[in-house]
Amino acid sequence: MSGHAESGFELDPRLAADTAFVADWPLSRLLLMEDARFPWLILVPRRPRLSELDELRDAEQMLLLQEIHRAMALLRHVAPCDKINLGALGNVVRQLHVHVVARRVGDAAWPEPVWGKGAAVSYAADMRERRIDQLRNVPAPPLKPPLPMGG
Amino acid sequence: MSGHAESGFELDPRLAADTAFVADWPLSRLLLMEDARFPWLILVPRRPRLSELDELRDAEQMLLLQEIHRAMALLRHVAPCDKINLGALGNVVRQLHVHVVARRVGDAAWPEPVWGKGAAVSYAADMRERRIDQLRNVPAPPLKPPLPMGG
Numbered sequence: 001m002s003g004h005a006e007s008g009f010e011l012d013p014r015l016a017a018d019t020a021f022v023a024d025w026p027l028s029r030l031l032l033m034e035d036a037r038f039p040w041l042i043l044v045p046r047r048p049r050l051s052e053l054d055e056l057r058d059a060e061q062m063l064l065l066q067e068i069h070r071a072m073a074l075l076r077h078v079a080p081c082d083k084i085n086l087g088a089l090g091n092v093v094r095q096l097h098v099h100v101v102a103r104r105v106g107d108a109a110w111p112e113p114v115w116g117k118g119a120a121v122s123y124a125a126d127m128r129e130r131r132i133d134q135l136r137n138v139p140a141p142p143l144k145p146p147l148p149m150g151g
Numbered sequence: 152m153s154g155h156a157e158s159g160f161e162l163d164p165r166l167a168a169d170t171a172f173v174a175d176w177p178l179s180r181l182l183l184m185e186d187a188r189f190p191w192l193i194l195v196p197r198r199p200r201l202s203e204l205d206e207l208r209d210a211e212q213m214l215l216l217q218e219i220h221r222a223m224a225l226l227r228h229v230a231p232c233d234k235i236n237l238g239a240l241g242n243v244v245r246q247l248h249v250h251v252v253a254r255r256v257g258d259a260a261w262p263e264p265v266w267g268k269g270a271a272v273s274y275a276a277d278m279r280e281r282r283i284d285q286l287r288n289v290p291a292p293p294l295k296p297p298l299p300m301g302g
Contacts, residue, residue, distance in 0.1 A: 007205035054220045065212055069205045081153055084203055086239040089256060091262035094234075101240060113266050 008048035013046065018120075020128060022135050027063040028086035028098075030071065035120035038104040038109070039131075041071045044140065050096040053088055068098060075102040077138040079132065088090040091096060164214040165247040166195060169271075169278060170180035171285050178214040179249075181222065183283060186271035190230035190253040192222045201247040204239055205292070219249060224268075228289040230280065236264065 011029060019031035019042055027047075033040035045056060046066055056064060072084050081102040088098045101114050108118035123131065156265065162180060170182035170193055178198075180186040184191035190235055196207060207215060223235050239249045252265050260268035 008204060015242055038299060052223070054192075062213065065216060072203070072205055083242055083245070085242065086204060086237075087238040087264070089264055090234055113238070113240055113264055114222065115240075115264050150237075 007046070009046040010048070011044060012093050012097075014093050015095065015097060016044065020132060022132055025067050025070070027060055028037040028067050029136075030067075032102075032128070033099075033120075034122055034128075035114075036123045036127065037121050038076050038107060038114050038119075039081070040114065041075060041100045041135075043067055043071060043100065047095055047096075051090055051094045053094065056098070064098070068100060074135055074138050075100060078134045080104060087113070087115070089115065090108045127141065158197070160197040162195060163244050163248075164169045165244050166193065166246065166248060171266045171283060173283055176218050176221070177250070179218050179237065179264065180213055181218075181286075183269075183286065184250075184252075185273055185279075185280070186265075186274050187274045188269075189258060190226050190232070192226060194218055194222060194249045194251065196247055198247075200247045202241055203247065206247070211231075215249070218246050220249060224249065224250040225286055225289050231255060238264070238266070240266065 003067065015031065018034050020034060022030040022032050022041070024030070025043075028043040028045050031042040031044065033042055043064065045060065046151040047056065050056060053061065053064075068086065075081055075084065079102045082105050083103045085103055086098065087101075088096065090096065090123070099114075103110060103114075105111075160229045165181065169185050171185060173181040173183050173192070175181070175197065176194075179194040179196050181197065182193040186192055194215065196211065198207065198211070201207060204212065204215075219237065226232055226235065234255050236252040236254055237249065237253075239247065239248065250265075252259065254265075260298045
């Protein structure tokens with residue numbers, strides 16, 4: 001829920017309302033979705049006026065790809081996980097954001113996607129803090145340096 | 152619906168049943184989803200036994216990223232489009248596949264995701280062929296050579 005601008009970046013207020021701040025990674029803000037039914041992270045590249053993946057510069061897309069991997073690895077560390085769902089939709093909130101969701105067979109939406117399935121269940125305050133602490137303290141592999149895609 | 156194996160790759164039969172073959176790109180098989188309600192492409196990396204994005208080698212992930220861009224560009228050429236939805240779910244069909252869907256404000260599922268929303272509407276045969284021809288004949292920018300991500 002950190003609201004500072006970075007080169008004109010401001011988190012969409014609907015994303016801010018539905019999430020808790022976890023960390024600022026080199027490209028993206030890492031958010032925890034406020035829905036205790038699913039271990040659910042959201043990456044928001046801290047660049048202004050983006051809505052589609054291919055509006056990011058090549059090197060930033062590669063960085064985003066690495067941050068998606070890192071988010072996948074974090075989720076696997078903090079929660080049991082049968083499948084990871086990735087999505088970049090943006091029909092309601094246009095600001096480019098990537099969902100990274102740990103799914104379990106038999107979870108509250110299984111095997112459907114999580115979006116629009118039932119009402120979100122808020123975290124109890126201590127559970128939210130514990131989850132955020134876990135996420136911040138997983139030893140993540142260092143990100144590789146961004147390289148241009150060539151050409 | 153081409154079924155030839157490539158280094159052990161075989162298209163999941165459920166994906167084959169729900170789609171029409173469009174093309175084999177350097178990494179992925181490009182499929183048209185058999186649902187005339189949405190211009191909807193699916194990319195399936197032609198590698199065996201993949202279910203998660205981070206199981207692809209780095210260079211192949213970059214190639215997939217470029218092929219996602221190319222699919223986005225194709226959709227924008229052949230159909231009006233307000234937003235592109237990207238998703239890699241795999242809860243039902245585990246074989247790694249990426250959905251690239253052109254959305255319009257007011258379309259049959261707007262603003263919800265397309266997955267699991269109502270029944271698919273088959274293309275009339277001539278419309279399917281016309282759409283596939285369009286997709287095959289859009290002058291696409293050449294793919295850039297894959298480079299390792301560094302590190």
